[in-house]
Amino acid sequence: MENLFHEKKVNKSLTSMIFEKIREDILIGKYPSGEKIVEAKLAEEFGVSRTPVREALKQLELDGLVDNIPNRGVIVKGISSQDVEDIYTIRISIEAIAVKWAIAVKWAIDRMNDNDLQKLKDIYELMEFYTFKNDIDKIAELNTKFHETIYNATKSRYMEHVLKDFQYFMKTTRYRSLRSPGRVKNTLKEHKEILDAFIEKNKEEASKAIINHINNSRENARRTRVKTR
Incomplete structure:
Protein backbone atom coordinates (compact mmCIF):
# COMPACT_ATOMS: atom_id res chain seq x y z
CA MET A 1 0.00 0.00 0.00
CA GLU A 2 1.18 3.51 -0.84
CA ASN A 3 2.41 5.44 2.16
CA LEU A 4 -0.26 8.11 2.59
CA PHE A 5 1.72 10.06 5.14
CA HIS A 6 4.95 10.86 3.30
CA GLU A 7 3.83 14.49 3.02
CA LYS A 8 2.64 15.53 6.45
CA LYS A 9 -0.36 17.84 6.29
CA VAL A 10 -0.11 21.25 7.94
CA ASN A 11 -1.28 21.32 11.57
CA LYS A 12 -2.14 17.60 11.59
CA SER A 13 -0.32 15.01 13.63
CA LEU A 14 0.47 11.57 12.25
CA THR A 15 -2.03 10.07 14.69
CA SER A 16 -4.78 12.41 13.45
CA MET A 17 -4.16 11.52 9.82
CA ILE A 18 -4.19 7.79 10.58
CA PHE A 19 -7.35 8.21 12.65
CA GLU A 20 -9.09 10.05 9.78
CA LYS A 21 -8.02 7.44 7.22
CA ILE A 22 -9.22 4.46 9.28
CA ARG A 23 -12.45 6.27 10.16
CA GLU A 24 -13.03 6.96 6.46
CA ASP A 25 -12.41 3.31 5.60
CA ILE A 26 -14.86 2.16 8.27
CA LEU A 27 -17.55 4.59 7.14
CA ILE A 28 -17.32 3.65 3.45
CA GLY A 29 -17.47 -0.03 4.34
CA LYS A 30 -13.87 -1.13 3.72
CA TYR A 31 -13.87 -2.54 7.25
CA PRO A 32 -17.34 -4.06 7.84
CA SER A 33 -18.97 -4.42 11.24
CA GLY A 34 -17.47 -7.33 13.20
CA GLU A 35 -14.13 -7.33 11.39
CA LYS A 36 -10.96 -7.38 13.47
CA ILE A 37 -8.46 -4.55 12.93
CA VAL A 38 -4.86 -5.65 13.41
CA GLU A 39 -2.60 -2.90 14.72
CA ALA A 40 0.63 -4.38 13.33
CA LYS A 41 -0.88 -4.87 9.88
CA LEU A 42 -2.08 -1.27 9.72
CA ALA A 43 1.32 0.02 10.82
CA GLU A 44 2.93 -1.94 8.01
CA GLU A 45 0.38 -0.72 5.43
CA PHE A 46 0.80 2.92 6.44
CA GLY A 47 4.58 2.67 6.74
CA VAL A 48 4.62 3.95 10.32
CA SER A 49 5.38 2.64 13.80
CA ARG A 50 2.64 0.99 15.85
CA THR A 51 2.40 3.88 18.34
CA PRO A 52 0.37 6.36 16.19
CA VAL A 53 -1.83 3.51 14.97
CA ARG A 54 -2.52 2.48 18.58
CA GLU A 55 -3.42 6.07 19.48
CA ALA A 56 -5.67 6.37 16.44
CA LEU A 57 -7.51 3.19 17.42
CA LYS A 58 -8.07 4.61 20.90
CA GLN A 59 -9.68 7.69 19.32
CA LEU A 60 -11.89 5.47 17.17
CA GLU A 61 -12.97 3.63 20.30
CA LEU A 62 -13.93 6.94 21.93
CA ASP A 63 -15.96 7.77 18.82
CA GLY A 64 -17.78 4.46 19.18
CA LEU A 65 -16.63 3.08 15.83
CA VAL A 66 -14.58 0.20 17.28
CA ASP A 67 -14.49 -1.90 20.46
CA ASN A 68 -11.29 -3.08 22.13
CA ILE A 69 -12.38 -6.47 23.45
CA PRO A 70 -10.09 -8.45 25.80
CA ASN A 71 -8.68 -11.60 24.18
CA ARG A 72 -10.20 -10.60 20.82
CA GLY A 73 -8.60 -7.26 19.95
CA VAL A 74 -10.02 -4.24 18.15
CA ILE A 75 -13.37 -5.03 16.48
CA VAL A 76 -15.25 -2.73 14.10
CA LYS A 77 -18.66 -1.57 15.33
CA GLY A 78 -19.46 0.76 12.44
CA ILE A 79 -22.82 2.54 12.22
CA SER A 80 -25.96 0.68 13.31
Whole structure:
Protein backbone atom coordinates (compact mmCIF):
# COMPACT_ATOMS: atom_id res chain seq x y z
CA MET A 1 0.00 0.00 0.00
CA GLU A 2 1.18 3.51 -0.84
CA ASN A 3 2.41 5.44 2.16
CA LEU A 4 -0.26 8.11 2.59
CA PHE A 5 1.72 10.06 5.14
CA HIS A 6 4.95 10.86 3.30
CA GLU A 7 3.83 14.49 3.02
CA LYS A 8 2.64 15.53 6.45
CA LYS A 9 -0.36 17.84 6.29
CA VAL A 10 -0.11 21.25 7.94
CA ASN A 11 -1.28 21.32 11.57
CA LYS A 12 -2.14 17.60 11.59
CA SER A 13 -0.32 15.01 13.63
CA LEU A 14 0.47 11.57 12.25
CA THR A 15 -2.03 10.07 14.69
CA SER A 16 -4.78 12.41 13.45
CA MET A 17 -4.16 11.52 9.82
CA ILE A 18 -4.19 7.79 10.58
CA PHE A 19 -7.35 8.21 12.65
CA GLU A 20 -9.09 10.05 9.78
CA LYS A 21 -8.02 7.44 7.22
CA ILE A 22 -9.22 4.46 9.28
CA ARG A 23 -12.45 6.27 10.16
CA GLU A 24 -13.03 6.96 6.46
CA ASP A 25 -12.41 3.31 5.60
CA ILE A 26 -14.86 2.16 8.27
CA LEU A 27 -17.55 4.59 7.14
CA ILE A 28 -17.32 3.65 3.45
CA GLY A 29 -17.47 -0.03 4.34
CA LYS A 30 -13.87 -1.13 3.72
CA TYR A 31 -13.87 -2.54 7.25
CA PRO A 32 -17.34 -4.06 7.84
CA SER A 33 -18.97 -4.42 11.24
CA GLY A 34 -17.47 -7.33 13.20
CA GLU A 35 -14.13 -7.33 11.39
CA LYS A 36 -10.96 -7.38 13.47
CA ILE A 37 -8.46 -4.55 12.93
CA VAL A 38 -4.86 -5.65 13.41
CA GLU A 39 -2.60 -2.90 14.72
CA ALA A 40 0.63 -4.38 13.33
CA LYS A 41 -0.88 -4.87 9.88
CA LEU A 42 -2.08 -1.27 9.72
CA ALA A 43 1.32 0.02 10.82
CA GLU A 44 2.93 -1.94 8.01
CA GLU A 45 0.38 -0.72 5.43
CA PHE A 46 0.80 2.92 6.44
CA GLY A 47 4.58 2.67 6.74
CA VAL A 48 4.62 3.95 10.32
CA SER A 49 5.38 2.64 13.80
CA ARG A 50 2.64 0.99 15.85
CA THR A 51 2.40 3.88 18.34
CA PRO A 52 0.37 6.36 16.19
CA VAL A 53 -1.83 3.51 14.97
CA ARG A 54 -2.52 2.48 18.58
CA GLU A 55 -3.42 6.07 19.48
CA ALA A 56 -5.67 6.37 16.44
CA LEU A 57 -7.51 3.19 17.42
CA LYS A 58 -8.07 4.61 20.90
CA GLN A 59 -9.68 7.69 19.32
CA LEU A 60 -11.89 5.47 17.17
CA GLU A 61 -12.97 3.63 20.30
CA LEU A 62 -13.93 6.94 21.93
CA ASP A 63 -15.96 7.77 18.82
CA GLY A 64 -17.78 4.46 19.18
CA LEU A 65 -16.63 3.08 15.83
CA VAL A 66 -14.58 0.20 17.28
CA ASP A 67 -14.49 -1.90 20.46
CA ASN A 68 -11.29 -3.08 22.13
CA ILE A 69 -12.38 -6.47 23.45
CA PRO A 70 -10.09 -8.45 25.80
CA ASN A 71 -8.68 -11.60 24.18
CA ARG A 72 -10.20 -10.60 20.82
CA GLY A 73 -8.60 -7.26 19.95
CA VAL A 74 -10.02 -4.24 18.15
CA ILE A 75 -13.37 -5.03 16.48
CA VAL A 76 -15.25 -2.73 14.10
CA LYS A 77 -18.66 -1.57 15.33
CA GLY A 78 -19.46 0.76 12.44
CA ILE A 79 -22.82 2.54 12.22
CA SER A 80 -25.96 0.68 13.31
CA SER A 81 -29.47 1.11 11.92
CA GLN A 82 -30.45 2.95 15.09
CA ASP A 83 -27.43 5.26 14.71
CA VAL A 84 -28.59 6.13 11.18
CA GLU A 85 -32.12 6.93 12.38
CA ASP A 86 -30.80 9.10 15.20
CA ILE A 87 -28.36 10.97 12.98
CA TYR A 88 -31.00 11.80 10.37
CA THR A 89 -33.44 13.00 13.01
CA ILE A 90 -30.88 15.24 14.72
CA ARG A 91 -29.53 16.46 11.39
CA ILE A 92 -32.99 17.60 10.27
CA SER A 93 -33.38 19.68 13.41
CA ILE A 94 -29.93 21.28 13.32
CA GLU A 95 -29.57 21.76 9.57
CA ALA A 96 -33.02 23.31 9.32
CA ILE A 97 -32.09 25.75 12.10
CA ALA A 98 -28.97 26.70 10.15
CA VAL A 99 -31.06 28.01 7.24
CA LYS A 100 -34.44 28.87 8.73
CA TRP A 101 -33.89 30.97 11.85
CA ALA A 102 -31.68 33.64 10.28
CA ILE A 103 -33.75 36.43 11.87
CA ALA A 104 -32.73 35.22 15.32
CA VAL A 105 -29.15 34.19 14.77
CA LYS A 106 -28.20 35.59 11.33
CA TRP A 107 -26.90 32.31 9.97
CA ALA A 108 -26.73 30.55 6.62
CA ILE A 109 -28.59 32.59 3.99
CA ASP A 110 -28.03 35.99 5.65
CA ARG A 111 -24.33 35.22 6.12
CA MET A 112 -23.69 33.65 2.74
CA ASN A 113 -21.51 35.88 0.58
CA ASP A 114 -21.13 35.88 -3.22
CA ASN A 115 -18.16 33.51 -3.07
CA ASP A 116 -20.12 31.01 -0.97
CA LEU A 117 -23.05 31.14 -3.37
CA GLN A 118 -20.82 30.75 -6.41
CA LYS A 119 -19.15 27.76 -4.80
CA LEU A 120 -22.56 26.21 -4.19
CA LYS A 121 -23.46 26.74 -7.86
CA ASP A 122 -20.15 25.28 -9.04
CA ILE A 123 -20.57 22.18 -6.89
CA TYR A 124 -24.10 21.66 -8.22
CA GLU A 125 -22.87 21.92 -11.83
CA LEU A 126 -20.26 19.27 -11.10
CA MET A 127 -22.96 17.10 -9.53
CA GLU A 128 -24.93 17.43 -12.78
CA PHE A 129 -21.88 16.37 -14.79
CA TYR A 130 -21.09 13.33 -12.64
CA THR A 131 -24.77 12.35 -12.45
CA PHE A 132 -24.72 12.11 -16.25
CA LYS A 133 -21.63 9.90 -15.96
CA ASN A 134 -23.21 7.97 -13.05
CA ASP A 135 -19.99 8.33 -11.02
CA ILE A 136 -21.26 7.47 -7.53
CA ASP A 137 -17.96 8.20 -5.77
CA LYS A 138 -17.75 11.74 -7.17
CA ILE A 139 -21.44 12.41 -6.53
CA ALA A 140 -21.07 11.33 -2.89
CA GLU A 141 -17.99 13.53 -2.50
CA LEU A 142 -19.74 16.55 -4.06
CA ASN A 143 -22.85 15.92 -1.97
CA THR A 144 -20.72 16.30 1.14
CA LYS A 145 -19.05 19.47 -0.21
CA PHE A 146 -22.42 20.99 -1.10
CA HIS A 147 -23.71 20.70 2.45
CA GLU A 148 -20.39 21.71 3.99
CA THR A 149 -20.53 24.93 1.94
CA ILE A 150 -23.85 25.69 3.60
CA TYR A 151 -22.41 24.89 7.02
CA ASN A 152 -19.43 27.16 6.36
CA ALA A 153 -21.80 29.96 5.38
CA THR A 154 -23.30 30.01 8.88
CA LYS A 155 -19.94 31.43 10.04
CA SER A 156 -20.52 29.47 13.25
CA ARG A 157 -17.64 27.15 14.04
CA TYR A 158 -19.76 25.23 16.54
CA MET A 159 -22.59 24.58 14.09
CA GLU A 160 -20.09 23.72 11.37
CA HIS A 161 -18.27 21.25 13.61
CA VAL A 162 -21.45 19.40 14.63
CA LEU A 163 -22.84 19.17 11.09
CA LYS A 164 -19.53 18.04 9.59
CA ASP A 165 -19.43 15.22 12.14
CA PHE A 166 -22.84 14.08 10.86
CA GLN A 167 -21.50 14.10 7.31
CA TYR A 168 -18.69 11.76 8.31
CA PHE A 169 -20.99 9.29 9.98
CA MET A 170 -23.45 9.24 7.06
CA LYS A 171 -20.88 8.06 4.51
CA THR A 172 -21.72 4.36 4.74
CA THR A 173 -25.41 5.02 4.18
CA ARG A 174 -24.84 7.64 1.47
CA TYR A 175 -22.76 5.37 -0.75
CA ARG A 176 -25.26 2.53 -0.44
CA SER A 177 -28.24 4.84 -0.95
CA LEU A 178 -26.85 6.48 -4.09
CA ARG A 179 -26.42 3.07 -5.70
CA SER A 180 -30.15 2.30 -5.46
CA PRO A 181 -32.20 2.75 -8.68
CA GLY A 182 -33.30 6.34 -9.34
CA ARG A 183 -31.70 7.86 -6.24
CA VAL A 184 -28.91 9.71 -8.08
CA LYS A 185 -31.32 11.69 -10.27
CA ASN A 186 -33.64 12.41 -7.35
CA THR A 187 -30.71 13.61 -5.26
CA LEU A 188 -29.69 16.02 -8.02
CA LYS A 189 -33.24 17.41 -8.21
CA GLU A 190 -33.34 17.90 -4.43
CA HIS A 191 -30.03 19.77 -4.45
CA LYS A 192 -31.34 22.00 -7.26
CA GLU A 193 -34.30 22.94 -5.08
CA ILE A 194 -31.95 23.81 -2.21
CA LEU A 195 -29.69 25.85 -4.52
CA ASP A 196 -32.62 27.78 -6.03
CA ALA A 197 -33.86 28.72 -2.56
CA PHE A 198 -30.42 30.02 -1.61
CA ILE A 199 -30.14 32.02 -4.85
CA GLU A 200 -33.52 33.59 -4.08
CA LYS A 201 -32.53 34.05 -0.39
CA ASN A 202 -35.79 32.37 0.56
CA LYS A 203 -35.21 30.99 4.06
CA GLU A 204 -38.56 29.20 4.29
CA GLU A 205 -38.12 27.39 0.97
CA ALA A 206 -34.49 26.57 1.77
CA SER A 207 -35.54 25.00 5.05
CA LYS A 208 -38.32 23.00 3.36
CA ALA A 209 -35.97 21.83 0.60
CA ILE A 210 -33.30 20.66 3.04
CA ILE A 211 -35.80 18.86 5.27
CA ASN A 212 -37.35 17.21 2.19
CA HIS A 213 -33.89 16.11 1.00
CA ILE A 214 -32.93 14.65 4.37
CA ASN A 215 -36.29 12.89 4.78
CA ASN A 216 -36.01 11.37 1.30
CA SER A 217 -32.44 10.28 2.06
CA ARG A 218 -33.58 8.67 5.29
CA GLU A 219 -36.44 6.79 3.60
CA ASN A 220 -34.10 5.56 0.88
CA ALA A 221 -31.58 4.47 3.52
CA ARG A 222 -34.32 2.46 5.24
CA ARG A 223 -35.24 0.72 1.98
CA THR A 224 -31.64 -0.14 1.11
CA ARG A 225 -31.04 -1.56 4.60
CA VAL A 226 -34.10 -3.79 4.27
CA LYS A 227 -32.92 -5.09 0.89
CA THR A 228 -29.42 -5.92 2.16
CA ARG A 229 -30.51 -7.83 5.26
